[in-house]
Amino acid sequence: MPGEVIDRPNPQPLASHIPDSVLELSVRLEKVALSDADLRGLEEFRRASNYIAAAMIFLSDNALMERDLKFEDIKPRLLGHWGTCPGLTLVYAHLNYLTRKNDLDLIYVVGPGHGAPAILASLWLEGSLEKFYPQYSQTKQGLHNLITGFSTPHGFPSHINAETPGSIHEGGELGYALAVAFGAVMDKPDLIVACIVGDGEAESGPTATAWHAAKYIDPAESGAVIPIVHINGFKISERTIYGCMDDKEVVSLFTGYGYQCRFVEDLDDIDRDLATSIQWALNEIRKIQKAARSGKPIMKPRWPVLIMRTPKGWSGPKKVDGEFVEGSFHAHQVPLMAAKSSANQLADLQKWLLSYGPAQLFTSAGAPTDSIKSIIPAEGHKKLGQRVETYKNHEPLNVPDWQIYGVEKGSEESCMQAIGKLIDQALVDNPKSLRLFSPDELVSNKLDAVFNHTGRDFQWDEFSNARGGRVIEILSEHTCQGFLQGYTLTGRTGIFPSYESFLGIIHTMMVQYSKFNKMARETTWRTDISSINYIETSTWTRQEHNGFSHQNPSFIGAVLNLKPDAARVYFPPDANTFLSTIAHCLRSKNYVNLMVGSKQPQPVFLSVEEADRHCQAGASVWKFASTDSGLDPDVVLVGIGSELTFEVVVAASILRRKCPNLRVRVVNVTDLMIIEAETLHPHSLSNAEFDALFTKDKPVHFNYHGYSNEIKGLLFGRPNLDRISISCYKEEGSTTTPFDMMLRNEVSRYHVMQQAIRGGARSNSKVALDMTDLLGEVRHQITKVQEYIMASGRDPEGTFDIPKFEGTVFEGGAGSKGKKGDSKEDGFFVN
Structure with a gap:
């Protein structure tokens, strides 16, 4: 039937017309040898994490299944998303193992934000929840508190947010995880970010562009991202595009993006398959970094990407009421919605939870077994939930004295040209903690003074490759915002200048970020971060040449709608006040700063001293x-x-x-x-x-x-x-x-x-x-x-001459663009 949703377990990708030779571009490796102990630890970690994740969705009591389930054990509201959880726990287990084996500095960015049960369960197993929330100790009571409190007013929400240790990405609005991950590794040469991108998220425009982010990573100065595309085939109620692509199509796509692929899909031996693949990815990264750091960078290096195929809702119920669940869209949210009222579904839930063998996964005191702990890094700061980069790593800027760049009162100066000189010096003074992220508009916005001592960082261009540029220009506001978020949330400071009319493209991204920051401020353990700084120029008042489409100040209202302790909106009237404003914003913390100004020459109405007092007031x-x-x-x-x-x-x-x-x-x-x-x-x-x-x-x-x-x-x-x-x-x-x-x-x-x-x-x-x-x-x-x-077709002569005020520095129209007498005040009455 037209429009019918395919409902069958693990549907196979459609046939492809691409030649088989394309598959030679994907990587095939012999699987690494894992000890029996390591295999057992990985498998038991996954079972335990999946058990806790599933229990969190359903149980209000009987957290360790020490008796048969009753209807009263089931939560009155079943909230959460099961379908993505098994894939997230699989990756979590292996990232811990990879970290322990290689002594890595690694963080985990999760695109599918509704996979919170998987992440929270894994955080509990590694002891990170207990570090930040003593009520979630590795005891029976601590596990009871986690499971029964999830998605209730007194527990964790159903969504990864700033209350989740180790997180730097909200994930509520899909599409931004990859750009955030790449922003996080900039200027952190030892950091690896593993970023899992769901195949639903992979359909979004921001994700599609963010695949190009690797082209802006200089391996000599920055860390690297291990992208993991999790293909489980379904969104809420429809197939995914990636789920309908076969290997040849996937390889062709990512080869074109500049990556080399390896597939992870052997469900019968998944731990060896993933361990082999993720170690290969790390080794490839180290080859690229070693070449760059030895002075012989690889031009257009092919970074690794993992394509991981597992069934939707893997290890959950196979069928419910005659319908396929595992491997179909029915596993996306809550597979057994009637568990509180249906005896059959209650029995199915009990069978499901007991299939993980919880009695063998936890000690009598309720702690994870030693086998599970064996794959987790021993040092607390190496655990995924305790990386200081994610919550305690703010690097204050050395902000130049803005008054040095002040402009004479009564003259004319472009605000953007004035602040460009200050930003240029700030980039010199903060070579590893300040970057500029912009669409292709810097020169147009007259901010080109920032290039006095630096350049653009675009590694696929032979003229900017491996030159340490501090400016990233990519014609995608979404990617710029993602970079800015990842860079800021790992301790550094970013500036995002843009045409006024197109900042609205990232309106909802900015709001998501602000929500993350609001919740971060309400935790007791996250420290301050730099403000994110928008410079809005090429405003509607001087976009008459580009027409109506370029005339839109709506982003101002978007910022005004934020909480008062987050929103800051500034309208500096001249170059000196703009210099004062941007110096203040670069020093500030925890805000969303929006500065609106003109790139065209404007009268300088206030002296440096007057501008200082004016901005303070x-x-x-x-x-x-x-x-x-x-x-x-x-x-x-x-x-x-x-x-x-x-x-x-x-x-x-x-x-x-x-x-x-x-x-x-x-x-x-x-x-x-x-x-x-x-x-x-x-x-x-x-x-x-x-x-x-x-x-x-x-x-x-x-x-x-x-x-x-x-x-x-x-x-x-x-x-x-x-x-x-x-x-x-x-x-x-x-x-x-x-x-x-x-x-x-x-x-x-x-x-x-x-x-x-x-x-x-x-x-x-x-x-x-x-x-x-x-x-x-x-x-x-x-x-x-x-x-x-x-x-x-033009304005009357003298329209924009500096106005005259007798007895002031503006007497006689000092600095006006027209000749004396050109204003024709008795004719056109302009000035």
Whole structure:
């Protein structure tokens, strides 16, 4: 039938048209010799771990099956995923054995996050749960607590998260494990990360691109990843793509990616098969690393990848109520959902659990047997759940003094060019603990100063191979984010600059990461980590040449939705404030920092000293642009965002000439979080401070870079909000001119002037007297400028000249791009 789901055990891959000769590219090895003791230890570890994993899903009592099961022994809610667990425990046992045999520094990244029962069971067997959670000791009571508490409000959740020792990956949203694993090994030459990728996860776009991550690993300076593709054939209710690929197709795919494959699929001798394969992978890695570290790197080395085929739900029930379970999608979650009400299913559960022989796997005190312990590393810090890289390895940065890179007040400078010089020095000062991860946009974003002392790290390019570049550019935001997470969660610091409109691609990845970090902060044993740092540039205000598709500030809202103790959003208005901001962000810990700025030259409004004070406060009155330094205003004009602030300052300059009776206070907000209602964010201004900055009762107009609901949400709870108006991005754009973008979204100087005049007229009778004439003139100027832009295809000359303010450094338009008199204020009224 069309659309019918195939439901049969262990369906075979479909036939392939690829020639048999392709299979010569896969690796065939004689199996290594394992002692009887090692084989027994591996097999018993797997049995014990699978027993505990299955029991965790079902049992609320009788954890060691010391009597027959009763309905009351079954949990009221059966939560968890069984299908992937046997494969995860198989790999876990062998990673412990590999570590013990080779004295490795190794961590385990698990893509199938719902395989938590397998990982928690294995952590209990190796004693790592007890180290961090004494209630899960290796005793009968400790095992009872683990099994009966799983997926309950007082136990571990059904999902690997930051509460899981050894984890650096949430795994909830599939697709990111591989990129995280590669990020973790960067600049850690002795570290091996074994990353298991489920065949469902392997279908995701982020995973498909992350296979190229090996091309960004310099084996002279970094560790290596052992990818293990776990093919068990099914997702929740459908076949997987990889499950329908035969050996020739798989080999062709991974050969094209640049890997050499070995298959692990001998179910009758699985421990010898996997032990042989994983040792081979390690040996291949060491060959590649030895060549690179001896000064003779292999160009385009072929890294190992293991393709492991085991049945879905292996060792679980074969059939339930006449339907195949093992080897089908029915094993994906809970195979015996009616175990609490069906006598037949309760009996099946008892038979299943007893098939592992729990009485032979645990001592009378409830501890694992010596045979199981024999394959586990003896040293605690070598155990997978106790690697310090995963929870206690923060390396603080040596951040350069940003003031050295300060720019003269009154001049013009691109924020990105200014901070590029600071980042360049930071890379020099932190050669093994700071990296830049970016899509192919660094030069476009005018951050190319970072290349003054380093280069790109792309090992398949002969001109950057083996040169120690600190910048990774790959045109995949997902992979950049995965690298950033893996690098950060193992102790280092990363920076992710991107076009504003495309950071939204990794919105949910950032949220997943933030959830992981939230839970990490709530543990007692995970230490601080560096903040992750986004630089959002090429913003909608200067993406008029690329058109409407490149105009999207939505990532700001994504960060604002995070918990207050995680979210930080900054809008530095000029180069000096951006320098101060990025220096602060690089020193900070545990946050998601978003910095939004312009790559185009902008006026430098604040000196180094003023910028320092401004950033410490998060906002300030710009006295030079205000009437009488901002005293007793009729209206408060607030700029948030560099271009939006520029329009506010220009509006204030024009209003001085055109409406001298209007008293204006100009405020710039650089730390967006200060405006949130009192006590709701650590940076929130008190109501007294808020009133001092914005007045208690005068009209306030926000000219904001993002969406209006963001400002409304932050301000909610502040008193007297009916006096506030907001202009913002309104989803209006095209391929047009920069100033036309301001006009289309009603955030231009003219629209600011309209709000200022209307607001000032409420309390200033002189302004009210002239309001109709003034607003008419402004509307007339808007029409004239729009007509000029449509006719000429460019903005009026002098539009972006630095505004003039008598008695200040900006008197006479110092540093303006146009010639004196070019602004034509009596004509186009632009400045």
